[in-house]
Amino acid sequence: MAKHDYEMTWKDLQIGCIVTEPGSASQYKTGDWKSQHPVWNKERCIKCGMCYLFCPEPCIGQDAEGYFEANLFYCKGCGICAKECPTTAIHMVEEEG
Amino acid sequence: MSKRVGMEASFAIAEAAKLAETEVVAAYPITPQTHIVERLSEIVADGELDAEFICVESEHSAMSACIGSSAVGARTFTATAGQGLELMHEVLYVAASSRLPIVMAVANRALSGPLNVWGDHSDVMATRDCGWIQYFTENAQEAFDLTLCAFKIAEAPEVLFPLMVHLDGFHVSHVVEPLYLLEKEEIAGFIPPLRYPFPLDPRKPVTMGAFAPPVLYTESKKALEVALRSTKETILRVWKEFGDAFGRYYNPVESYRAEDADTLLLAIGSFTETATVAIDTLRDRGEKVGLIRLRLWRPFPFDEVRAALRSAQQVIIFDRAISLGxxxxxxxxxxxxxxxxEPKKPKIVSFIGGLGGRDITPQQFEQMFARCRELIDKKIDVEYETIGVRE
Structure with a gap:
């Protein structure tokens, strides 16, 4: 995206507000909506993947060791992963500032 | 060569959509528009036109299907009236903001309630601000000519706006009139193929109808408004080209015996033809009266309207709709x-009539001129008067 939304003038908009770049929604940072983010306790995590399944974004993936983590660029901080985790390995931490 | 035929205006519009080689028709029947799509469905079924005719379950679906077909770059036509136009109301705005060149004939009809299927301009006025190009026709010939022009205007690369062709329900839509139909060979090349710049195509994906948050919505509306206003240039050019080719010229504002008139009547739609009879009668009596008909409704022809009314002392405006309250x-x-x-303004006298299909006669237009004089001479200030209402 050449310009951010807030920089675009009415003359910059494509005809019909058509988005001509496929997959450009992936550049949209939904991560700045959140007021809290999930933190995993690897000692309690059994790698069951319930957080991965329930994440509505879906922004949770596995690391090299098979543990799960959230991509905070997209994570909206909804807390569903923490709520659904069967071993309470995830807790939500308030954003700072 | 063009042939002179007797034909119902609705059928003439269907013929225009056929001549334009419409590729998709998605429509729902509703009085008084039904004959347009009924005839088109026959034309498609008989193999005279290679088009998809999509039978939908409502006008909301009709306009939604039109948006889909136009978005893939297919030439798209539909027609509706009154309640049907209202049922597709929210979708009309999407067609405009997506800049899809759908052509739609609207057989103007009163809105319920009370239930009334006859003609007036309530439906037009309710969709006034939806971002479509809109113009009026007053007889079968104009409905035919200006439906043909509609495709060329709407699809022009510098335009790309949906367009409504208005005709009065019943008073025009259902009347069999003599008109000149054009032959296929005559209009060959008049409407170039549609080349929508960003059609939906899996080989080159685009997103249509993405949401615009507060940070972009204002910009989107400004862009739409500027673009809609700038379509007037192309509308004028296409009407000129049509006139040069076929001898019938159209203008945003047209006049009848208005040159030296001190009192002008301004109206839209087919009742302007009735009004010419009254103008002739009054002119025969030596009165300096004339008629201004507004053809182009959106984009509104401000300059032409101001120029047309500049030298009049009083202007009578006749509405077939009412803004309640x-x-x-x-x-x-x-x-x-x-x-x-404007630094110099005429006095304006407003009349409302012809609602829900009621006729207005030439004598009633004469009465409007007489009443206008009376109101001005006696310095009576009224917001408007209703013609023919039983007190």
Whole structure:
């Protein structure tokens, strides 16, 4: 995206507000909506993947060791992963500032 | 060569859509528009036109299907009226903001309630601000000619706006009139193929109808408004090209015996033809009266309206709709607002009539001129008067 939304003038908009770049929604940072983010306790995590399944974004993936983590660029901080985790390995931490 | 035929205006519009080689028709029957799509469905079924005719379950679906077909770059036509136009109301805005060149004939009809299937301009006025190009026709010939022009205007690369062709329900839509139909060979090349710049195509994906948050919505509306206003240039060019090719010229504002008139009547739709009879009668009596018909409704032809009314002392405005609890006739309030900043303004007298299919006779137009004089001479200030209402 050449310009951010807030920089675009009415003359910059494509005809019909058509988005001509496929997959450009992936550049949209939904991560700045959140007021809290999930933190995993690897000692309690059994790698069951319930957080991965329930994440509505879906922004949770596995690391090299098979543990799960959230991509905070997209994570909206909804807390569903923490709520659904069967071993309470995830807790939500308030954003700072 | 063009042939002169007797044909119902609705059928003439269907013929125009056929001549334009429409590729998709998605429509739902509703009085008084039904004959347009009924005839088109026959034309498609008989193999005279290679088009998809999509039978939908409502007008909301009709306009939604039109948006889909136009978005893939197919030439798209539909028609509706009254309640049907209202049922597709929210979708109309999407067609405009997506800049899809759908052509739609609207057989103008009153809105319920009480239930009424006859003609007036209530449906037009309710969709006034939806971002479509809109113009009026007053007989079968104009409905035919201006439906053909509609495709060329709407699809022009510098335009790309949906377009409504208005005709009065029943008074025009259902009347068999003599008109010149054009032959396929005659209009060959008049409407170039549609080349929508960003059609939906899996080989080159685009997103249509993405949401615009507060940070972009204002910019999107400004862009739409500037683009819609700038379509007037192409509308004028296409009407000129049509006139040069086929001898029938159209203009945003047209006049009848208005040259030296001190009193002008301004109206839209087919009743302007009735009004010419009254103008002739009054002219025969030596009265300096004339008629202004507004053809182009959106984009509103401000300059042409101001120029047409500049030298008149009083202007009678005749509306076939009412803004309930508001300023009376919607046409009148638009004309008033167009003249507000002018240094020299005519006096304006507003009449509302012809609602829900009621006729207005030439004698009633004469009465409007007489009443206008009376109101001005006696300095009576009224917002508007209703013609023919039983007190």
């Amino acid at each position: 508001g300023p009376g006739g919607p046409l009148c309030s638009e004309i008033k607002s167009a003249l507000y900043q």
